Amino acid sequence: MTRAELYKELNYVNHSREMRLKYANLVIDNPELIAPLLDILFDVDDKISCRAAWVFEFMCGENLDAIIPHLDTFTANISKVHLDPAVRPIAKICEYLTKAHYSKTENLIKKELSEPHKERIIEACFDWMINDEKIAPKAYSMNSLYLLGTEYDWIHPELVIILERDYEMQSSGFKARAKHILKRIKNS
Incomplete structure (x- = not known):
């Protein structure tokens, strides 16, 4: 084809x-x-x-x-995606990747997701958190950033600032996920 x-x-x-x-x-x-x-x-x-x-x-x-063979292409281009119906699935894929990378079970993503890949995912997730996106990309980004923050010590403080700043202005779905993530950060 x-x-x-x-x-x-x-x-x-x-x-x-x-x-x-x-x-x-x-x-x-x-x-x-x-x-x-x-x-x-x-x-x-x-x-x-x-x-x-x-x-x-x-x-x-x-x-x-x-x-895996397309991680370079995928991560190099995720920040370009801007149409709402495309942002949600891209954010979801970033969450899949971070969940796999930080999983307790061995998998190929742990070996193949490189520093530059993670840095691009971090950048995209923070962009989705601070931009006027719908709840789904923000929720997937929160999860991804929480997991990445277990490795990169600067992420959790930045994420807390965003979540606390936006909490009152956001939907109940955002508030529920933010509350959960904030609790996880405080307990870690």
């Missing part, structure tokens, strides 16, 4: 779990499609990029190791 054919196929992807999973499995079964999928995803002003992000998120949810 060419990039053009994949682009055309992405027109059929919708919000349904069934469709996102169908195309995620297509990509998992054909790993050569990951590079063109990322190419489409990071064409950030094209509305189809959001559909590519949905598929990529589902692919990572099913088989996170498939992202």
